[in-house]
Amino acid sequence: MENTKHFDKKVYIETMGCQMNKSDTERILGMLSHFGYEQTEDAKNADLLIVNTCSIRQLSADKAYSLVGVWGKWKQEEHKKELEGKPFRDIKVAFCGCVAQQDKEKLLKRFPYVDLVFGTNNVYELPDLIRRINTGERVCATNETPKKFTEGEEEAKYEIKRAKSLNAWIPIMEGCNNFCTYCIVPFTRGRERSRKPSEIIDEAKKAIKEGFKEITLLGQNVDSYGKTLDKDKDYDGRDVTLANLLRDLNKIDGKFRIRFVTSYPTDITDDLIHAVKECDKVCEFFHIPMQSGNSKVLKEMNRRYNREEYGEIVKKIRDTFEDVAITSDFIAGFPGETEEEFLDTMSAIDEFELDYSNTAAYSPRVKTKAAKWTDRFIDEDTKFERLARLNEKNRQACLKSNEKCIGKIFEILVESFEEKEGKIILAGRARNNKIVHFEGEKNLVGEFVNVKITGASTWHLRGEICSEAGIR
Numbered sequence: 001m002e003n004t005k006h007f008d009k010k011v012y013i014e015t016m017g018c019q020m021n022k023s024d025t026e027r028i029l030g031m032l033s034h035f036g037y038e039q040t041e042d043a044k045n046a047d048l049l050i051v052n053t054c055s056i057r058q059l060s061a062d063k064a065y066s067l068v069g070v071w072g073k074w075k076q077e078e079h080k081k082e083l084e085g086k087p088f089r090d091i092k093v094a095f096c097g098c099v100a101q102q103d104k105e106k107l108l109k110r111f112p113y114v115d116l117v118f119g120t121n122n123v124y125e126l127p128d129l130i131r132r133i134n135t136g137e138r139v140c141a142t143n144e145t146p147k148k149f150t151e152g153e154e155e156a157k158y159e160i161k162r163a164k165s166l167n168a169w170i171p172i173m174e175g176c177n178n179f180c181t182y183c184i185v186p187f188t189r190g191r192e193r194s195r196k197p198s199e200i201i202d203e204a205k206k207a208i209k210e211g212f213k214e215i216t217l218l219g220q221n222v223d224s225y226g227k228t229l230d231k232d233k234d235y236d237g238r239d240v241t242l243a244n245l246l247r248d249l250n251k252i253d254g255k256f257r258i259r260f261v262t263s264y265p266t267d268i269t270d271d272l273i274h275a276v277k278e279c280d281k282v283c284e285f286f287h288i289p290m291q292s293g294n295s296k297v298l299k300e301m302n303r304r305y306n307r308e309e310y311g312e313i314v315k316k317i318r319d320t321f322e323d324v325a326i327t328s329d330f331i332a333g334f335p336g337e338t339e340e341e342f343l344d345t346m347s348a349i350d351e352f353e354l355d356y357s358n359t360a361a362y363s364p365r366v367k368t369k370a371a372k373w374t375d376r377f378i379d380e381d382t383k384f385e386r387l388a389r390l391n392e393k394n395r396q397a398c399l400k401s402n403e404k405c406i407g408k409i410f411e412i413l414v415e416s417f418e419e420k421e422g423k424i425i426l427a428g429r430a431r432n433n434k435i436v437h438f439e440g441e442k443n444l445v446g447e448f449v450n451v452k453i454t455g456a457s458t459w460h461l462r463g464e465i466c467s468e469a470g471i472r
């Protein structure tokens with residue numbers, strides 16, 4: 001495929017799911033921009049329509065199917081124009097991401113107007129795949145074993161088309177070996193593998209040079225980074241760990257922040273906690289999914305810790321930092337979960353003083369162990385009633401956590417502004433990831449300012465700019 005340099009086609013991409021998908025989207029757009037595809041926000045105007053899917057929950061997969069259904073109608077309308085000899089657009093429709101990886105050819109069968117299905121391990125074959133669909137072929141490319149990771153070779157040839165934001169997502173590892181009994185990720189993203197430190201550091205340096213003010217290191221189990229690498233071959237004899245990678249990234253010149261998600265509780269080492277403490281650019285924020293507050297349910301989920309062990313990790317982190325936020329994920333209505341077991345989840349949010357939690361009702365996913373335990377499924381009403389209680393508990397916990405911030409001074413990275421009643425209201429994030437609103441000037445977007453917190457509501461803080469230094 002020729003590198004056209006000029007844009008003669010438009011691509012629209014709808015991204016669902018996690019940050020890893022957002023990062024994949026940026027890479028896909030970067031690659032396509034080398035082959036004449038310019039991103040458009042207007043799907044109706046696009047020559048290539050891509051849905052980057054998430055298979056964590058059925059709801060998200062259903063959303064992707066219905067979107068592709070709409071695109072199929074557009075394609076049929078264009079085809080009708082073609083038959084009538086009128087000007088028409090040759091629309092191509094593609095599925096990628098986790099649903100594509102999971103459903104493969106089934107998607108081509110189910111959606112006859114879909115031209116391309118490419119999996120999470122095939123992003124880097126995209127130039128060839130696009131060439132093939134443009135010659136009229138319908139293609140499914142979903143390798144089970146990752147041929148290339150997001151580094152080197154193909155990747156190096158193409159820039160990443162990052163979203164217009166202050167934060168650059170940088171994948172450092174992908175896949176998972178844990179096989180939690182409810183989770184589809186090991187099936188869609190494959191086994192764990194890590195990128196070489198030198199390539200991550202180069203990508204981070206480039207992002208900082210381009211003006212990004214924050215980099216977020218991504219991985220399904222980000223704190224098990226490096227296990228698939230060789231310390232002599234890949235890191236000059238140093239242990240390849242997230243802690244050492246953070247130390248190296250912290251040495252890059254410039255004013256910027258570093259974050260990392262998502263952590264697996266028992267992979268958080270003392271050295272990682274020390275590295276976060278030592279490195280002034282690394283934010284004091286840990287996202288550590290607990291999933292259930294009950295040890296028996298955790299065992300059935302195949303999580304490698306119990307309630308007490310999770311609590312010990314949280315305590316260690318809280319004892320290390322003056323100000324730190326710990327957030328979590330929880331599932332309501334896991335197969336066989338009793339009311340008492342569910343109440344343990346509710347009490348865990350209080351006991352561990354979690355600052356925020358993502359919550360979801362259990363959703364059976366094909367191939368996973370728990371999906372086969374149909375005789376233990378919780379009925380939908382109970383499941384969603386538990387979810388509603390969990391959400392209310394989370395709301396109260398967030399408010400409590402935010403109220404504790406009143407009077408503190410935080411360093412805020414200003415992300416956006418809006419005009420309200422003749423005033424400019426800025427919004428930004430503290431190092432602990434809390435959102436803060438305050439009055440200021442538009443030109444502060446992209447800058448770091450110190451803000452004294454004067455008020456708290458459930459989902460954000462309010463404050464005023466001050467000259468004193470914030471919590472680092």
Ligand code: SF4
Nearest residue numbers: 176178179180183185
């Ligand atoms: S640790 Fe468990 S929940 Fe997380 S990606 Fe791996 S299998 Fe899924």
